[in-house]
Every structure is written in structure tokens, then in C-alpha cells.
Amino acid sequence: MSGLVSRRVVLPLLLFAAVLAVWEAAVPLLRIQQIVLPTPSGIALTMVHTAGPIAFHARHTLVTTLLGFGFAVGLGLLLGFAIGASATVHDAIYPLLVGFNSIPKAAMVPLLVMWFGIGAVPAVLTAFLLAFFPVAVNVAVGLATLESELRDVLRALGASRWQIFRKVGVPRTMPLFFASLKVAISSAFVGSVISETVASNAGIGYLMAVAGSDFNTRLAFGGLFVLAAMGVLLYGVFAIIERRMTAWAYTE
Amino acid sequence: MPADAAIQLRDVAFEYLTNGRVTRAVEDVSLEVTRGATVAFVGPSGCGKSTLLKLVAGLLTTSRGTIIVDGRPVKGPLENVGMAFQNPVLLPWRTVLDNLLLPFEILRENGDPRAPDRAVWKDKASALLKTVGLAGAEHRQPRELSGGMRQRVSLCRALIHEPRLLLLDEPFAALDAFTREEMWELHQTLRRHREFTGVLVTHDLREAVFLAQTIYVMSADPGRIAHVHEVKLPTPRTLAQLYGAEATALIRLMREQIRPSREAVA
Ligand SMILES: Nc1ncnc2c1ncn2[C@@H]1O[C@H](COP(=O)(O)OP(=O)(O)OP(=O)(O)O)[C@@H](O)[C@H]1O
Ligand SMILES: [Mg+2]
Numbered sequence: 001m002s003g004l005v006s007r008r009v010v011l012p013l014l015l016f017a018a019v020l021a022v023w024e025a026a027v028p029l030l031r032i033q034q035i036v037l038p039t040p041s042g043i044a045l046t047m048v049h050t051a052g053p054i055a056f057h058a059r060h061t062l063v064t065t066l067l068g069f070g071f072a073v074g075l076g077l078l079l080g081f082a083i084g085a086s087a088t089v090h091d092a093i094y095p096l097l098v099g100f101n102s103i104p105k106a107a108m109v110p111l112l113v114m115w116f117g118i119g120a121v122p123a124v125l126t127a128f129l130l131a132f133f134p135v136a137v138n139v140a141v142g143l144a145t146l147e148s149e150l151r152d153v154l155r156a157l158g159a160s161r162w163q164i165f166r167k168v169g170v171p172r173t174m175p176l177f178f179a180s181l182k183v184a185i186s187s188a189f190v191g192s193v194i195s196e197t198v199a200s201n202a203g204i205g206y207l208m209a210v211a212g213s214d215f216n217t218r219l220a221f222g223g224l225f226v227l228a229a230m231g232v233l234l235y236g237v238f239a240i241i242e243r244r245m246t247a248w249a250y251t252e
Numbered sequence: 253m254p255a256d257a258a259i260q261l262r263d264v265a266f267e268y269l270t271n272g273r274v275t276r277a278v279e280d281v282s283l284e285v286t287r288g289a290t291v292a293f294v295g296p297s298g299c300g301k302s303t304l305l306k307l308v309a310g311l312l313t314t315s316r317g318t319i320i321v322d323g324r325p326v327k328g329p330l331e332n333v334g335m336a337f338q339n340p341v342l343l344p345w346r347t348v349l350d351n352l353l354l355p356f357e358i359l360r361e362n363g364d365p366r367a368p369d370r371a372v373w374k375d376k377a378s379a380l381l382k383t384v385g386l387a388g389a390e391h392r393q394p395r396e397l398s399g400g401m402r403q404r405v406s407l408c409r410a411l412i413h414e415p416r417l418l419l420l421d422e423p424f425a426a427l428d429a430f431t432r433e434e435m436w437e438l439h440q441t442l443r444r445h446r447e448f449t450g451v452l453v454t455h456d457l458r459e460a461v462f463l464a465q466t467i468y469v470m471s472a473d474p475g476r477i478a479h480v481h482e483v484k485l486p487t488p489r490t491l492a493q494l495y496g497a498e499a500t501a502l503i504r505l506m507r508e509q510i511r512p513s514r515e516a517v518a
Contacts, residue, residue, distance in 0.1 A: 147339065147341050149335075149337040149339055149341045150341040150343075152306070152309070152311055152335055152337075153335050153336075153337075153341065153409070153410075154354075154358065155311055155329045156309050156310075156311065156329055156330065156331075156333040156334070156335045156419075157331060157333075157355050157358045157359065157413070158329060158331035158358065158359070158362055158364070159358045159362075160362075163358055163361065163362075167354065167357065167358070168343065171343070171345050172343070172344075172345070174345075246345075248344050248345045248393065248395070249344070249345075
């Protein structure tokens with residue numbers, strides 16, 4: 001088990017290091033200009049020099065992402081419960097939800113900016129808009145797929161719909177809910193960075209937009225690495241939470 | 253109506269209505285089940301056995317006719333019923349004990365006098381687990397149990413609140429032959445320990461002969477009772493009886509009675 005874990009950690013890290021090494025060697029070898037493709041060491045140097053601003057913008061992105069994610073989980077749970085518990089609500093809302101979800105959310109940023117101005121609010125809202133759908137759908141599916149035999153066993157005890165929902169519906173939906181959190185946090189992150197890139201004055205997305213307009217390729221790449229690290233970290237945290245909360249769904 | 257009839261069906265019919273299409277599932281079913289007896293329904297697939305079971309439980313409402321349980325017409329889901337199905341549907345996030353306490357939790361929330369306090373129920377659960385050969389399994393997780401063990405827990409859950417009706421829908425169909433025979437004997441043991449009226453739906457004619465006092469052979473399209481057989485074997489029954497002349501003849505007869513309608517469907 002621990003051998004497997006270390007394999008899963010060590011192998012990707014080794015590959016990543018190898019890619020960096022090839023990259024480091026290839027740039028001077030192929031006479032690539034640093035403004036087109038900087039070396040990893042150059043990028044690292046810039047990241048160290050601008051560590052302060054990077055940390056500030058990263059914190060900003062993290063906060064907007066988590067805010068949007070929080071709202072998304074709240075609304076996603078409510079919608080999911082409503083859709084999963086009532087066939088009428090399902091038939092009324094579900095098609096609209098699917099239609100809404102097929103809108104590329106980036107296209108909504110200009111509208112959000114019109115309403116709320118440049119800043120954190122459009123970023124939080126974009127994160128929210130991207131993240132609530134997976135939560136709602138997973139919760140609804142978990143509730144709607146309750147085994148009919150289980151429902152019969154409970155009804156034959158005189159259980160009300162509300163009791164069946166509480167005792168069985170909610171707990172058996174939890175694995176799907178926690179699985180959806182992983183997806184939702186990644187979506188929220190994408191949403192807030194997109195919005196920051198076009199309409200903010202803080203955040204890693206904004207930092208990269210500024211670096212781009214200054215032709216500061218090193219800083220742009222630095223931002224990219226920070227985003228990758230943050231994305232992996234957020235996903236990892238929610239993957240761990242998922243395993244902790246719903247162990248019964250995994251050990252077969 | 254005779255005083256000892258636990259279940260009475262009078263001209264019962266049921267039709268499913270799905271998307272405007274009517275499926276006549278059962279029709280003209282009239283019968284009586286004596287208190288404490290077990291009856292079995294056998295017949296071709298789709299002849300309405302499960303439907304009949306749900307009607308008795310009050311999970312479905314008759315389209316015509318009446319069902320009377322313990323002297324009262326069935327209007328909604330009965331509350332003194334235990335049910336078990338082919339799929340044991342235990343809750344995987346609860347231990348065996350907590351699965352058995354689920355009926356208790358619901359009864360207590362609904363103010364049922366049969367749900368005194370938790371300690372009493374825990375003792376009952378442990379005693380019941382012992383009867384089914386699962387002593388000490390209280391704190392195991394359902395996923396750690398074999399199919400047969402899960403089915404035993406499911407039976408315990410159906411019996412824990414001491415229901416007066418036990419409704420079983422192909423409860424042992426997914427088990428291997430040996431485990432299934434063990435479960436028949438277990439069912440017999442349970443009946444010696446407490447009184448309940450049983451309704452069993454099964455595809456296994458030997459199972460019906462072993463467990464039931466009366467067997468109803470149903471025909472399909474729409475589901476009706478085609479034949480009724482009293483099983484006259486003495487109780488407690490033994491597996492050896494199933495190989496005796498009387499049981500063999502009865503099983504052969506029922507197989508003949510079920511087969512023609514199967515061919516008609518095909
Ligand atoms: N929920 C439902 N909606 C519509 N039709 C149904 C429904 N459930 C059962 N039926 C129909 O009612 C008839 C009887 O079904 P039922 O499940 O009672 O049969 P069964 O005897 O239990 O069959 P099996 O032995 O295969 O379990 C079948 O024709 C079936 O298609
Ligand atoms: Mg059936």
C-alpha cells in the first residue's frame with residue numbers, strides 16, 4: 001500500500017523533473033529567445049524575486065475561488081435535493097439546468113462586469129456559476145437512484161417520505177456529493193481565474209494578464225506554475241476529504 | 253369471515269398505469285390466509301406475484317376488490333409488516349446492528365409503542381442474530397459479509413419489530429443451493445420462535461413445498477390463481493421429505509401447471 005502511494009508520488013515527480021531538465025537544456029541548445037520560452041531556472045528566479053506579489057495574488061484567487069465554491073455547494077445541495085426528491089421539480093428544472101450548463105461561462109463575464117464592475121465580485125460569481133452544476137446533478141442522481149426494495153422496506157414500517165429522505169436518501173448520496181466537490185472546486189478555480197484575467201485588479205489571473213501585456217514571459221510562466229500547484233492542491237484536499245467522509249463506499 | 257383469517261383477499265384486481273398504458277397485473281384473486289400459516293405464490297415470470305405481495309403490504313392500492321388484514325381493510329402501507337427481497341438492500345454505511353435498529357428508529361420517531369428504549373432493542377437484535385447463526389456480528393460492516401449472511405441480516409431486519417406479517421419476495425433466489433436450504437431451515441426455526449403469518453413469492457417449487465402450508469399456482473396475462481395445493485407434509489419439515497413420493501409428485505404436478513402458460517408467452 002505505502003509502496004503504491006510512494007510510486008504514485010515519486011514517479012510523476014521524477015517525470016516532471018526530467019521534463020524540466022530537457023526544457024532547461026533545450027532552450028539554449030535550440031537558441032530559443034527567453035522572451036518566447038524562458039528556461040525553468042529563469043522562471044524560478046523571477047518567482048523568487050516576485051514572491052511577495054505572487055503570494056498576495058494567489059491568496060486573492062484562493063479566496064474568490066473558495067467563496068464561489070461555497071455558494072455553489074449551498075445552492076447545488078438545495079437544487080439537488082429538490083430535483084432528486086420531487087419528480088415535478090425534476091421535470092421542470094432539469095432541462096433548464098442542462099441548457100444553462102451548456103453556456104460557456106466565460107461569455108457571461110462581460111455581463112457580470114457590467115452589473116458589478118471590475119473586481120472580485122465577477123470572479124466569485126463566475127466560480128459559483130461553473131461549480132454548482134456538478135454538485136446539483138450528483139446529489140439529484142444519488143437521491144433518485146434509491147433502490148425500490150429499500151423504499152418498500154421502509155414504507156412497510158410506516159416511514160414517511162421525509163424519513164426515507166433523511167435516513168437513507170441523504171447518507172447514500174454523500175459519496176456522490178463528496179465526489180462532486182472535487183469537480184466543483186476545480187471548476188470554481190477555473191471560473192475565478194478566467195474572470196480575473198479579463199476583469200479584475202487582483203488575483204493570479206490578473207497577474208498573468210499584466211505580465212502578458214508587459215511581455216514578461218517569465219512571470220506569466222511563473223503564474224502558470226502557481227496555478228497548477230494551487231489546482232492540484234485544492235483537488236487533493238477535497239479528494240482526501242472525500243475518502244475520509246465516505247470510506248464505506250470505497251472498501252469493497 | 254372466519255375468526256382466524258389473518259389476510260383476506262376478495263376479488264382483488266390491480267392495473268398498472270404507465271404513460272397512459274394499462275397493464276392488467278392481477279385479476280379475480282380471492283383467498284384467505286390463516287393466522288400463523290405461510291402461503292406461497294409460484295408461477296411464470298410476470299404473472300403478478302410481486303404485485304400481489306405489494307398489494308397485501310398496502311404499498312399499492314387495489315384497482316378493484318378489497319384486502320383485509322387483521323380484520324381491517326388495507327388503505328395504505330401497513331405498519332406491522334416485515335419485508336425482505338432477493339436483494340438484501342442493507343445500508344452500507346451502517347453496521348449490522350445499526351441496520352437492525354433502523355426499523356426501531358422509524359417506529360420510535362412515529363411514536364409507536366413497540367419501540368421502548370434502545371437497550372431493549374439491542375438485546376433483541378443480538379438475540380435474533382444468534383438465532384440466525386450470526387452471533388457477534390453486530391459491529392461488522394455489511395460489505396464484510398457473504399451474500400448468505402447479508403440475506404440473514406435482511407431477514408432479521410424484517411423480523412426485529414415482531415411484525416405480524418412477513419412478506420418475502422424471492423428472498424433466497426440469489427443464494428447457492430446449499431445456503432438456500434440452510435435458509436429454509438432457518439425460516440422454520442424462526443417460525444417456532446415467534447408467530448407470524450407468512451407470504452412467500454418464489455420460483456423454487458421445492459422451496460414452496462418446504463415452507464408453505466398452501467401453495468397458489470398463478471397463471472399470467474392477467475395474473476390469476478390457477479391452482480391451489482395444500483402441502484400435507486408434517487412439520488417440522490426435513491429436506492429428506494422433499495425427495496419423498498408425496499413432495500416429488502406435487503412438484504412435478506406444479507411444474508406441469510406452470511409450463512403451458514410459459515410456452516403460450518413464448
Ligand atoms: N411498476 C410497474 N409499472 C408498470 N407495470 C408493471 C410494474 N411492475 C410490474 N408491472 C407489470 O405487471 C405485471 C406483473 O409484474 P410482477 O412484478 O408482479 O410479476 P412477478 O410475478 O413478480 O414476476 P417475476 O417472477 O419476474 O418477479 C408484469 O406484466 C409487469 O410488466
Ligand atoms: Mg417479482
